[in-house]
Amino acid sequence: MPVNDILIRRATAADVGPIVAMIADDQLGATRESLDDLTPYLKAFEQIDTDPNQVLIVADRNGEVVGTLQLTIIPGLSRRGSTRGLIEAVRVAAPARGAGLGTTLIQWAIEESRTRGCTLVQLTSDKSRTKAHNFYENLGFENTHEGFKLKLQ
Numbered sequence: 001m002p003v004n005d006i007l008i009r010r011a012t013a014a015d016v017g018p019i020v021a022m023i024a025d026d027q028l029g030a031t032r033e034s035l036d037d038l039t040p041y042l043k044a045f046e047q048i049d050t051d052p053n054q055v056l057i058v059a060d061r062n063g064e065v066v067g068t069l070q071l072t073i074i075p076g077l078s079r080r081g082s083t084r085g086l087i088e089a090v091r092v093a094a095p096a097r098g099a100g101l102g103t104t105l106i107q108w109a110i111e112e113s114r115t116r117g118c119t120l121v122q123l124t125s126d127k128s129r130t131k132a133h134n135f136y137e138n139l140g141f142e143n144t145h146e147g148f149k150l151k152l153q
Contacts, residue, residue, distance in 0.1 A: 055073075124147045
């Protein structure tokens with residue numbers, strides 16, 4: 001599947017189902033996500049969509065959502081008051097994998113971050129996703145930090 005027929009666009013509420021399906025379609029997401037009730041996802045979408053520092057995008061091929069990511073713009077005081085872009089929830093639908101769409105999505109996020117005045121783009125990746133780590137390193141990202149999470153119940 002070529003990537004030159006892809007439209008990168010802002011997600012709409014109608015895209016939430018396909019986005020959640022992509023998030024759920026791996027070993028980690030399968031244990032955390034559910035397509036049974038989209039209500040919490042639609043509520044989250046509304047919050048994302050109305051926040052000017054959030055951009056949820058999809059890769060659209062002929063009306064079909066085949067990729068997604070969320071970009072958060074974070075103003076900060078560190079690094080001389082610089083702003084950074086945080087890339088989250090990068091997913092490519094199984095039939096579209098291996099054709100360069102992931103690279104296209106990440107390059108879009110980098111350029112959008114640059115356009116918004118960011119001086120740094122960062123992301124996290126679960127330790128078990130070693131193929132993803134190689135993918136990001138091949139795009140020029142450096143594994144410079146350890147990440148920590150605390151689940152709140």
